[in-house]
Amino acid sequence: VQLVESGGASVQAGGSLRLTCEVSGLSGRAYSMAWFRQVPGQEREGIAAIPFTDTRQYYDGSVRGRFTISQDNAKSTLYLQMNNLKREDTAMYYCAAGRNVPWGWVLLKEREYTYWGRGTQVTVS
Secondary structure: OEEEEEOOOEEOOOOOEEEEEEEEOOOOOOEEEEEEEEOOOOOOEEEEEEOOOOOOOEEOOOOOOOEEEEEOOOOOEEEEEEOOOOHHHOEEEEEEEEEOOOOOHHHHOHHHOOEEOOOEEEEEO
8 A cells, every 4th residue: 555645845824735645555445535734743633534435525623614635536646725824734744544434533533544655745934
C-alpha cells in the first residue's frame, strides 16, 4: 500500500491550495480516507474524511466551510481543496486510509487509520 501526498506550498493568508494523495495497493473498497495535519510539538489532528460507505464528507470545525475533501470515482486519488487559508493552517498534511471506519467522529481519529503517506508541507504567511 502506498499513499503519496503532493501540492503543499508556501502561500499568503487568504490564498488557496489543492493537495493530492495518490493511493495504490488497497484491496477492496472498504476504506475510509482522511486528511490529517500536524504542527511540530503537537498531536496529529484529523481535519476531513470520507467514509467507506458513501461520499459524505466529515470535517473538523476548524476547516469546515473552507476545505473540501473529495476523491475520484476509482478511489485512487484523494484531494483536499483548501480556500481562505489562515496562518494557523500551517502544518504538515497527511492522507490516511483506514478499513471500515464508520461515519461519525471516529473518522477524525488517528488510531482508526492503518496506512499513511509521508506528508506535504503547507506554510501560510
